Amino acid sequence: KVANDRYGEDSPQAADAFKDLATLYFQKGQLSKAETYFNKSLSIKSKSFGEMSVSAAEVMTALAMLYTREKKYVQADGLFRKALEIRTKELGADSPQAKRTRELYAVLQKRMKGR
Secondary structure (H helix, E strand, C coil): CHHHHHHCCCCHHHHHHHHHHHHHHHHHCCHHHHHHHHHHHHHHHHHHHCCCCHHHHHHHHHHHHHHHHCCCHHHHHHHHHHHHHHHHHHHCCCCHHHHHHHHHHHHHHHHHHCC
């Protein structure tokens, strides 16, 4: 609410606040609330910076992790692929962000093979 009131509901600052709130809910296991706030953040970041921005990829990765935990593997797969594509293109294949996304994506792939 504070970020909304101060910066506006569709501001990048509000998107960051939504992502932070989503992360807290994710850590507490309140996945439905986390998903709502990750999606709000992703929507704003996509509008503000572009759907193929590094900023959007950060939220895509977090949302993909949530979907992995919920065993929504198809949704997680699409988000990990897109985030990895963005991070590789914009930051380089050897960037820490691209490497981390590849690691998380590998975990998802193992889980998908094990079902």
